[in-house]
Structures are given as C-alpha cells and as structure tokens.
Amino acid sequence: MASMERKHEICSPFIPRRNALRKTSAEIVSEARQFLRVQSTQRPLTPRDGQRQLFGKSSVRADHANRPPSTFSLHFDAPDSRPGSGTRLTPLDHKPKFPVPCDDEDLFKAIPKPPTDPLEGKRGVAGARPRLRRAGSLTRLPPVDVQTDVRDRSNPGPGQKQLSAKKLPADHAEVRGSHKPGPRRTASESRIRQLDVDSGPGPTECKGGRRTELGNRDNTTRADEEAESLFWNNTVAPLLRQLESVAAGSSEGAVDRLCDLCDGLHGTLANADMLGRRCKRRSGILRTLFRLIDVKSARLNLHIAKLCLAxxxxxxxxxxxxxxxxxxxxSESNDMLFENNSIIDSLLAVLSSEEVSTSGEALLYCVGTLKFLSGNSAILKLLLDKNCIGVSQILIQRLHTVEESHFTIAGHILVQLTATLRSLADHPDSRSLFVSFSILPELCVVLRHHCKDQDICTNISRIYSKLSSYSECRLALAQTPDCYQLFLDLLSKHHQKQDLVVRLLFTLGNLTAKMDEARRQLFQCQGCADTLLRLYDSYQRRRREDVPPPSTPPAPPERVQDDVLVKLVRVLANMCIHPAVGPALANNATCIQLLMETLELRSVHESEELLVNVAATINNLSFYQDDSSAISHSQLSIAQLMLKLVLSSSMDAMLEATRVYGNLSQSKDVRDVIMQNRVFQFVVTLLDSKSTEMCFSACGVLTNLALDPPNRVSLSLEGAATKLVDCLRDLGAGDWQLAGQVCQALWNMIGGGAEKLLDAQESEALLEILSTYLDKEKALKWIENEDVKDFHRACWELEFLPVAQKLMKSLTA
Structure with a gap:
C-alpha cells in the first residue's frame, strides 16, 4: 500500500517543459545544458587552384570561347603626342585674311600681342630647377605632347606667310610655313584661361570663333616651353639615352642598371611635375620604355609598368x-617582386579611376593580378594595409551601374574581384574592414544583379561562409534586408552547383546557430521549408538511386553529397529551436520521413557527422511532440533506427542517440522497445564514462525507464543504482544539474518500492554524500570565481536541493 502511495510522488518523465508565457528560473538554468541542441560543423574546404589562371578549371567560363584569355601576346601602340582625350583633326587649308572686328574689346583680343620684353621668356631659367608650368594651369589644361624638340624660331621673312589664328592640327608636331616669334602653341594651349583661378566658367569666345591669349599669358607659355625644352635636353634626354645604351649592351648587371635608371627617371619626372599627361614629350619616354620590355625581365617590366601607369x-x-x-x-616566384615594388599602389589607383565603359578589359587584368597576389600571405597583409577592401567597395558600386552593353565584362571583373575578397576574408584584420566598408550588403546587391552567374555566386558564398563564423560579420549579414530570401532563391536556382549550395547552407547554419530572430526570419521566407526539403530530397535521392553528381571541385562525390546534407540538416536543427518553427517542422511528415530515411540509408562509419546531425534534429523536434505530430506517429520507428547509433563506436553518435531516447522514452511504447532490445544495459554502462554529458543523458533515460515497476527490477540487476551512487559521488559536486538528475533517477527507482536496490553499506554511503551536498557551505566552498559561483549556487538551489531532500527523507524514513 505504501508503495502504491509513493507512485504518485515519482518524478515526471525526463524532459523539460517549455512555458510559452513565462520562463521559470529552473528553465533559465537548464538552458546551460541546451536540451535543444545547436549544431556546429566545419566550414567547407575551399580547394586552392594549382595554377594561376584568370578563370580556373571549375569556372563555368572555362569552355567559353569569348572569355578573356590568361595567356596572350602584347602589342603596344605608338604613343600619341596629344592627350588621349583630344580629337585628332585633319590639317586645314588656310588662307590668311584680316579678322573681322566685333567690337573694340574683341578687336583688341583678336590681334596677337608681342611680348613687352623679348627677354622675359628667358627669365627664371637660370635657376637649378626650372619652373615648367604655372600652378594655375596644371589643374585645368593638360598640355599637348610634342614629338620634336622646340626649335629656334625667328621672325618670318618677307616671302613667308603668317600663321592663321585658327586651331592647329592636334596630331601634327610641326606645321609648314612661317612662324611668328616665340615657341609654337598648340590648339589646347591657345585657349584663354582665367589666371590663378581653380574653377569657373571657360574663356569668352569672339564671334569669329577664334580664341587668343593675353600678352602676359603668351609670355608665360613661351617661358614654360623654353624651360621645359632646356630641362628635357639637359636632364631627361640623357636618361633616355642611357636606358637605350644599357639595353643594347649585354653586361651582367644590365637589368639592375636599367631598374635603377627607370627609378631615376621616375623620380626626375615626379620632381619636375611631369608625370601624368603633363609632359609634352611623353611619347618619346613611352616609346623608349616600351622597347625595354623586349629585355624580358620580370623585375624590369614591373618598374616599366609602374612608370607607364604614372x-x-x-x-x-x-x-x-x-x-x-x-x-x-x-608565377608565384615573382611574388617577392611585388612586395619590393609599389606597383600595387598603381594598380589600386587604376581600379579607383578607370571606367568600365572605356577600360573594362584593363580593369579585368588589373583585378586578376590582385587575385593572384592575394594568395600570398605577406602580400595579403600588404593589400589590407593599402586599403584594397575600400577600393573594392568603390569598384563594386561602379559596377552596379554599368550599361547593358558592358554587363558581360563587368561580370568578368566581378569574378576576379570576389575571388580577391575571398582571399582577403581569410585574414583576421579584414573582418572589421568588411563590416566598416559595408562589403557584405554590397555583395548581396551583386548577387541580385548576377544571380545567374555561378562563378560570382560561388565566390560570394565562399566569402559569406568564412565571415559568418564571426559575430560582427554575422550580425552585419543578418541585418541585410532580404538576405535569407536571396539565399533561398539561389539554392533553388543553382541546386545542382554543389560547392555553391554547401556554402550557402553553411552560412544559413551560422546565422541560425546564435540568433533566434534569424531562425524566425528564415522560416518565414516564402517557400523556405519547401525549398530546403526539396533540396534534401534531391541530394538524398542521388545516393538512393546511385546517380552520379555533376562535376565539382576535387573531392569524392559521396563526401560532397554528404557535406551538403550535413549543412542542410544543421540548418533544420538550428531553425527548429525557435518555438514558432519547431512545432511546424515536427508536424511536417516530409521532414520526418527524410530524416528517418537518412538514418536507414547511411552507416555511422561512412557518414558519422551526418547521422549525428540527423539525431540532433530529431532530438530538437521531439521536444515539441504531441499526440498529433508527425514525429509522435513515427517514434517507434525512430527508436529502432537509433539502435545503430547507440551500438556504434562513435561517442558523438552514442550521445545524440541517448538524448533522443531521453525524449522519446516518455512514451510507454518506446520504453518497451528499449527494454526489449536491451538498450537499457548499454545505457547503464554509459554511467561509467566519466563524461558529465553522457552521464546526464543516461540518467534521463533511466529516470523514464524507472517509471514502470517491471523495469526497476531489470535495472537493479544491471547494478544501475550502485552506478548512480558512484556517479553522484564522483561528478555531482562539479555539476549540480547532473547531481539533481542522478537523484531523480534514484528517487524513481527507490521511491517505486524497490528499497532493496542498495545494500546497507551503499545506503549509508548515499546518505553521507547527500548530507555533505545538502550543506550549502560545504557544497560551494571550493568555487572561487564569483560568476561561476553564482551559477553553481542557482543550479544547486533549483536543480539539486528539492529532489535531494526528498530522496534523503525517503532513505531515512
């Protein structure tokens, strides 16, 4: 009779109950044990391309005949003597005639004025460094290049014609006929500019359409040209002759000497403010540099390229x-040349200034270079220090707005750029930069614009899979509008592209691992469950029907398929932690059927991580089971399928299967399956593992099994009570949740009328342990850290104390 009365005091089945309205203190403490398991997994490995090619073997562009090549021959154009932005004009047949005056002021402007002082143009040349150009003119008017030296001009003879005031041919270095005194002016230089003003309206043009300069401007121009001519003859021309002379020789140190001369020429032009398109005779410099490329030295060519870009x-x-x-x-052997040369700065400047519409292919090879170099760890840090991520953001934004006619080349550039960012994402210092420059949201925009381009999508998925493992990047991505719907759409569109699919799933798994809101937002996306389960069925069917998968980067097809399923099941496991998602998936018959099918088809030996994730998902879903749920209808089949995990040699598989049994064993039918298949013997053995997690899960199963009086006898014969006492003594003081669960299992066994499960010596030992543990000061005295002490105190008060007092009272009654 007493035993019948005690039956009503038996502890409830082992499973925490969730209160949707209010979370109790006990539930808060129990979350440390994570009954709903968040699943983690390894990031997919990105294989390194053995050869540096513009588009690797795995690229969908690999077989396209119209894609830009990785190998080519170089053909330089003869450098023009004019600015690249000018228009080449044909010579005009000129017949001199008097200008038609418009008014007094225009008439005055139309007549060229001679210099007030013939020697004025030569003043200022005597200094060590000539002043080649007025400061105000440099920012407004790039001078026209001149291919011939400035010659001594004399006054026109009586038989010579006066040069017209109309524009001269821009592509002619010399015009036949007589000249007025002073250096010749080109069409660009003959325009009036407001002196010493950086901006403002252009010059006023007379009605006849001709422009002239004021006298002092004319004098300044002649002085600048003569100064530049003198500087060229005395400084630049000798350097060019030296370059050609050394290149023509065959001495051992020729390359070193040429590199030094190139650096000297670079510095000389920079000091004289003659870089860019400001030097009139740049065509001669470029011609000399282009000829030096025939020396075929990589180091020299980098010096030449740097100067040409400058x-x-x-x-x-x-x-x-x-x-x-x-x-x-x-060639990787050339990487050290880039470390010792500022050419990277020049390449980044090209990316910042050139437009896709005019220099798209140049940008492509420029970014392709950075992609190769980013594979070198030393240069990778150099790229970060030189603001490569900031430059990439600017380029990405410009690529968003390209016209349809340039969409293809923009796609080629983005393949290289996203591959470069993929490498940069490996460096720890890059993470804050990816966030501060808003690269992650920008890449979502790229995905929307180029959703059909598998190369771009795959590269971006690799970036996300790397960065989503870190909290600051994960938060930035989670706050990007509609990123979840975008990922689902890409999974549906590119479901055959395994390396893309696995990385998108890994990213979603990272987002849902830590953020409850991400779980809700993902599940509420249109077609979320259907997309994920359809993908699950597709990859599972490949194994079931033994259909060979499409070609992927080097990895065994079975492992690639398994990796997709591992990441996909992890998303389901993490997503169903949310109380609004879990019940919906637990009632989804397709979801439960696919999980059971995986358990049936795969072995622990070949697919350990996959089966562990499947078991964890089932464990999370079984938390929400009710009489009408799909998981409740299949619980007996699931219990049978879990046998292969329990009997395996994988500790992770055993642990997850034991957790599933801890939830499912609330059902009398499942408890019968466990006893009939003698799983309880294995569960009792797990108490010897000395692992707190393993012991905790085993105690949960034993707590539920002890609800049935016939089971208590079988458990006692296996020595379950003795092992529980040992577990309490050895591990209880360090884990009060485990200690409380041990006491629950003992209470169900002893309180159910099996008082003789322990002999007198064992009962006395249990009482002594309980007496010590129930003394608060003794139980918590060895914990020094205050934060940890508060947590242990809460666990001791909420999880251990009530059931331990009840157990002790039963033993002393």
Whole structure:
C-alpha cells in the first residue's frame, strides 16, 4: 500500500517543459545544458587552384570561347603626342585674311600681342630647377605632347606667310610655313584661361570663333616651353639615352642598371611635375620604355609598368601594361617582386579611376593580378594595409551601374574581384574592414544583379561562409534586408552547383546557430521549408538511386553529397529551436520521413557527422511532440533506427542517440522497445564514462525507464543504482544539474518500492554524500570565481536541493 502511495510522488518523465508565457528560473538554468541542441560543423574546404589562371578549371567560363584569355601576346601602340582625350583633326587649308572686328574689346583680343620684353621668356631659367608650368594651369589644361624638340624660331621673312589664328592640327608636331616669334602653341594651349583661378566658367569666345591669349599669358607659355625644352635636353634626354645604351649592351648587371635608371627617371619626372599627361614629350619616354620590355625581365617590366601607369597611359597601351603585370603575377616566384615594388599602389589607383565603359578589359587584368597576389600571405597583409577592401567597395558600386552593353565584362571583373575578397576574408584584420566598408550588403546587391552567374555566386558564398563564423560579420549579414530570401532563391536556382549550395547552407547554419530572430526570419521566407526539403530530397535521392553528381571541385562525390546534407540538416536543427518553427517542422511528415530515411540509408562509419546531425534534429523536434505530430506517429520507428547509433563506436553518435531516447522514452511504447532490445544495459554502462554529458543523458533515460515497476527490477540487476551512487559521488559536486538528475533517477527507482536496490553499506554511503551536498557551505566552498559561483549556487538551489531532500527523507524514513 505504501508503495502504491509513493507512485504518485515519482518524478515526471525526463524532459523539460517549455512555458510559452513565462520562463521559470529552473528553465533559465537548464538552458546551460541546451536540451535543444545547436549544431556546429566545419566550414567547407575551399580547394586552392594549382595554377594561376584568370578563370580556373571549375569556372563555368572555362569552355567559353569569348572569355578573356590568361595567356596572350602584347602589342603596344605608338604613343600619341596629344592627350588621349583630344580629337585628332585633319590639317586645314588656310588662307590668311584680316579678322573681322566685333567690337573694340574683341578687336583688341583678336590681334596677337608681342611680348613687352623679348627677354622675359628667358627669365627664371637660370635657376637649378626650372619652373615648367604655372600652378594655375596644371589643374585645368593638360598640355599637348610634342614629338620634336622646340626649335629656334625667328621672325618670318618677307616671302613667308603668317600663321592663321585658327586651331592647329592636334596630331601634327610641326606645321609648314612661317612662324611668328616665340615657341609654337598648340590648339589646347591657345585657349584663354582665367589666371590663378581653380574653377569657373571657360574663356569668352569672339564671334569669329577664334580664341587668343593675353600678352602676359603668351609670355608665360613661351617661358614654360623654353624651360621645359632646356630641362628635357639637359636632364631627361640623357636618361633616355642611357636606358637605350644599357639595353643594347649585354653586361651582367644590365637589368639592375636599367631598374635603377627607370627609378631615376621616375623620380626626375615626379620632381619636375611631369608625370601624368603633363609632359609634352611623353611619347618619346613611352616609346623608349616600351622597347625595354623586349629585355624580358620580370623585375624590369614591373618598374616599366609602374612608370607607364604614372604617366597615365590609356587605351590599348593601358590594357597591355595591365596584361604585362598580369603575366608577371601568374608565377608565384615573382611574388617577392611585388612586395619590393609599389606597383600595387598603381594598380589600386587604376581600379579607383578607370571606367568600365572605356577600360573594362584593363580593369579585368588589373583585378586578376590582385587575385593572384592575394594568395600570398605577406602580400595579403600588404593589400589590407593599402586599403584594397575600400577600393573594392568603390569598384563594386561602379559596377552596379554599368550599361547593358558592358554587363558581360563587368561580370568578368566581378569574378576576379570576389575571388580577391575571398582571399582577403581569410585574414583576421579584414573582418572589421568588411563590416566598416559595408562589403557584405554590397555583395548581396551583386548577387541580385548576377544571380545567374555561378562563378560570382560561388565566390560570394565562399566569402559569406568564412565571415559568418564571426559575430560582427554575422550580425552585419543578418541585418541585410532580404538576405535569407536571396539565399533561398539561389539554392533553388543553382541546386545542382554543389560547392555553391554547401556554402550557402553553411552560412544559413551560422546565422541560425546564435540568433533566434534569424531562425524566425528564415522560416518565414516564402517557400523556405519547401525549398530546403526539396533540396534534401534531391541530394538524398542521388545516393538512393546511385546517380552520379555533376562535376565539382576535387573531392569524392559521396563526401560532397554528404557535406551538403550535413549543412542542410544543421540548418533544420538550428531553425527548429525557435518555438514558432519547431512545432511546424515536427508536424511536417516530409521532414520526418527524410530524416528517418537518412538514418536507414547511411552507416555511422561512412557518414558519422551526418547521422549525428540527423539525431540532433530529431532530438530538437521531439521536444515539441504531441499526440498529433508527425514525429509522435513515427517514434517507434525512430527508436529502432537509433539502435545503430547507440551500438556504434562513435561517442558523438552514442550521445545524440541517448538524448533522443531521453525524449522519446516518455512514451510507454518506446520504453518497451528499449527494454526489449536491451538498450537499457548499454545505457547503464554509459554511467561509467566519466563524461558529465553522457552521464546526464543516461540518467534521463533511466529516470523514464524507472517509471514502470517491471523495469526497476531489470535495472537493479544491471547494478544501475550502485552506478548512480558512484556517479553522484564522483561528478555531482562539479555539476549540480547532473547531481539533481542522478537523484531523480534514484528517487524513481527507490521511491517505486524497490528499497532493496542498495545494500546497507551503499545506503549509508548515499546518505553521507547527500548530507555533505545538502550543506550549502560545504557544497560551494571550493568555487572561487564569483560568476561561476553564482551559477553553481542557482543550479544547486533549483536543480539539486528539492529532489535531494526528498530522496534523503525517503532513505531515512
């Protein structure tokens, strides 16, 4: 009779109950044990391409005939003597005639004035460094290049014609006929500019359409030209002759000497403010530099490329310089040359200034170079220090707005750029930069614009899979509008692209591992469950039907398929932790069927991580089971399938299966399955593992099994009570949740009328342990850390104390 009365005091089945309205203190403490398991997994491995190519073997562009090549020959154009932005004009047949005056002021402007002082143009040349150009003119008017030296001009003879005031041909270095005194002015230089003003309206043009300069401006121009001519003849020309002379020789140190001369020429032009398109005779410099490329030295070519880029080459010459640097970067042995040369700054400047519409292919090879170099750890840090991520953000934003006619080349550039960012994401210092420059949201925009481009999507998925493992990046991505719907759409569109699919799933798994709001937002996306389960069925069917998968980067197909399923099941396991998601998935018959099918098809030996994740998902879903749920209808089949995990040699598989049995054993039918298949013997053995997690899960199963009086006898014969006492003595003081669960199991066994489970000596030992543990000061005295002490105190008060007092009272009654 007494035993019948005690039955009503038996502890409830082992499973925490969630109160949707209010979370109790006990539930808060129990979350440390995470009954709903958050699943983690390894990041997918990105194989390194053995060869440096513009588009690797795995690229969908690999077989496209119209894609830009990785190998090519270089053909430089003869440098123009005019600015690249000018228009080449044909010579005009000129017949001198008097200008038609418009008014007094215009008439005055139309008549060229001679210099007030013939020697004024030569003043200022006597200094050590000539002043080549007025400061105000440099920012407004790039001078026209001149291919011939400035010659001594004399007054026109009586038989010579006066030069017209109309524009001269821009592509002619010399015009036949007589000249007025002083240096010749080109069309660009003959325009009036407001002196010493940085901005403002352009010059006023007379009605006849002709422009002239004021007298002092004319004098300044002649002085600048003569100063530049003198500087060229005395400084630049000798350097060019030295370059050609050394290149023509065959001495051992020729390359070193040429590199030094190139650096000297670079410095000389920079000091004289003659870089860019400001030097009239840049064509002669470029011609000499282009000839030096035939020396075929990678180190020298980098010096040449740096100087050419500093002189603002454009068009085909810019493209060929970028190709030249690209060719050098294809060999890893040349990486050290880039470390010792500021060419990276020049490449980043090209990316910042050039437009896709005019220099798209040059940008492509420029970014391709950075992609290769980013594979070197030393240069990777250099790229970060030189603000490569900030430059990338600017370029990405410009690529968003390209016209349809340039969409293809923009896609090629983005493949290289996203591959570079993928490498940069490996460096710890890059994470804050990816966040501060808003790269993660920008890449979502790229995905929307180029959702059909598998190369771009795969590269971006690799970036996300790397960075989403870190909290600050994960938060930035989670706050990006509609990123979850975007990922689901890409999973549906590219479901055959395994390396893309696995990384998107890994990213979603990271987002849902830590943030409850992410679990809700993902599940509420249109077609979320259908997309994930359809993908699950697709990859599971490949194994079931033994259909060979599409080609993927080097990895065994079975492992790739398993990796997809591992990441997908992890998303389901993490997502169903949310109280609004879990019940919906627990009632989804397709979801439960697919999970059971995986358990049936796979072995622990070949698919350990997958089966562990499946068991964890089932454990989380079984937390929400009710009489009408799909998991409740399949619980007996699930209990049978868990046998292979319990009997395996994998500790992780055993642990997850034991947790599942701890939830499912609330059902009398499942408890019968456990007893009939003698799983209880194995569960009792787990108490010897000395692992707190393993013992905790085993105690949960034993607590539920002890609800049935016939089971208590079988458990006593296996020595369950003795092992529980040992577990309490050895591990209880360090884990009060475990100590409380041990007491619950003992209470159900002893309180159910099996008082003789322990002999007198064992009962006395249990009483002594309980007496010590029930003394608060003794129980918590060895914990010094205050934060940990508060947690242990809460666990001791909420989890251990009530059931331990009840157990002790039963033993002393």
């Amino acid at each position: 002189m603002c080459v454009s068009g085909n010459n810019l493209l060929n310089i970028c190709k030249l640097v690209f060719q050098i970067s294809r």
